[in-house]
Amino acid sequence: MRAAPTMAPDDLGRRVLAHLRGGRDGWLTASLTIVLIAVALGVSALLLTLTGASPSASLSAIWTGSLANTTGWTTTLLNAAPLLLVAVGAAICASAGTFNIGQEGQVLIGGLFGAWVGLRLALPGPMLVVVVMAAAAVGGGLWAALSALMYRFRGVNVVVSTLLMTFLAIQLVTFAVSTPWLQESAQGSSGIADAQSNPLPADALLGGLGQYPSVQLNVGLFLALVAAVGVALVLSRSRWGFRVRMVGLNPLTAQHTGVRVAALGGFTLALSGAFAGLAGGLLLASPVSPNRLQAGLSDNVGWDGLLVALVARNRPLIAIPVSFGFAVLRAGGDFLSATGVPYYLVDIVKALLVLAFVAPPLLVGLLRRRRGATSPTPFPLPAVPTKMKAAV
Secondary structure (H helix, E strand, C coil), rough: CCCCCCCCCCHHHHHHHHHHHHHHHHHHHHHHHHHHHHHHHHHHHHEEEEEECCCCHHHHHHHHHHHHHHHHHHHHHHHHHHHHHHHHHHHHHCCCCCCCCCHHHHHHHHHHHHHHHHHHHHCCCCCCHHHHHHHHHHHHHHHHHHHHHHHHHHCCCCHHHHHHHHHHHHHHHHHHCCCCCCCCCCCCCCCCCCCCCCCHHHHCCCCCCCCCCCEEEEEEHHHHHHHHHHHHHHHHCCCCHHHHHHHHHHHHHHHCCCCCCHHHHHHHHHHHHHHHHHHHHHHCCCCCCCCCCCCCCCHHHHHHEEEEEHCCCCHHHHHHHHHHHHHHHHHHHHHHHHHHHHHHHHHHHHHHHHHHHHHHHHHHHHHHHHHHHCCCCCCCCCCCCCCHHHHH
16 A cells, blocks of 8 residues: 655645635725724714814714713714624524615505504503514514515515515505505694604503603613624524525525525515514604604604614624614714704714725625636646656
């Protein structure tokens, strides 16, 4: 028996360098992200200057409206909860390779279902708020499931259908709050009814910890945190989560292993809509909100929650601090707009920051593909000596 040939030092070095290549790409992604964040902040400061606002005064206003006092902290935490729920739902369907961009409409439909149940059922104690939250989740899930059915039976693209269903949801809620037999509020002393529903009863509102002037923690925040941790554990540690990730990585392989790809993809899309609908229930039943169904109930929470998922790269645990950062911008942006600065500048800042976080992995991936196409194979097979060929 002849001894197997040992690996040459050059081959060993090439393998080690190839193993470290992923680390270099990680450092490149992090460095590029920092540079793009700096560029985004610089462009934002330039835009504020061009519109006649002071960047330092604007930053101070955002700080005052979000983190400078207990009122700001309460507002920020109230904004963070629905954003986190929407982001967690987006992470579930994205893990399965399905992209839901209709969260804004699903939030509205969740609010519609929650308001309908809350105003028509007379249940004792906290049971009513539980039913309202459940109805909101069911409403958002059913609305997203319609897109899954359209894809399954008619081949309609999920991205297109979920987006278009958002505009349909806006018109449906507008019709609901403008129709007396559906959701329109009762006429007041003036005889004129507003385009909104009646306020929810006190038993349908979410409780909280703390009272003004202290920080008030809404129950919805704890619900969102539990949902984020639970979804992260399920996706990473359970058999179902493994199947979801396998479908997202390679649907054909998942199908060969017995996974019902179409059913699982449709279920994750409906589950994503359920989380968005639950966010709509939070907006409706929050103790500091008007507690009425209105056409503007969602207030871009669906879109911002989707951006949170993009920045967090569909990781539920990372979405927790990211949602807090977006909540700071939302709370501070409302205070900033009260000083005369247009609110759309805050939206521009959010868009620039999203690009700063999303673009680096794409650029590094393109660089890796180009480098792989122009470089030789990193693991060349060692040449077999002529004597060994003769011996064989």
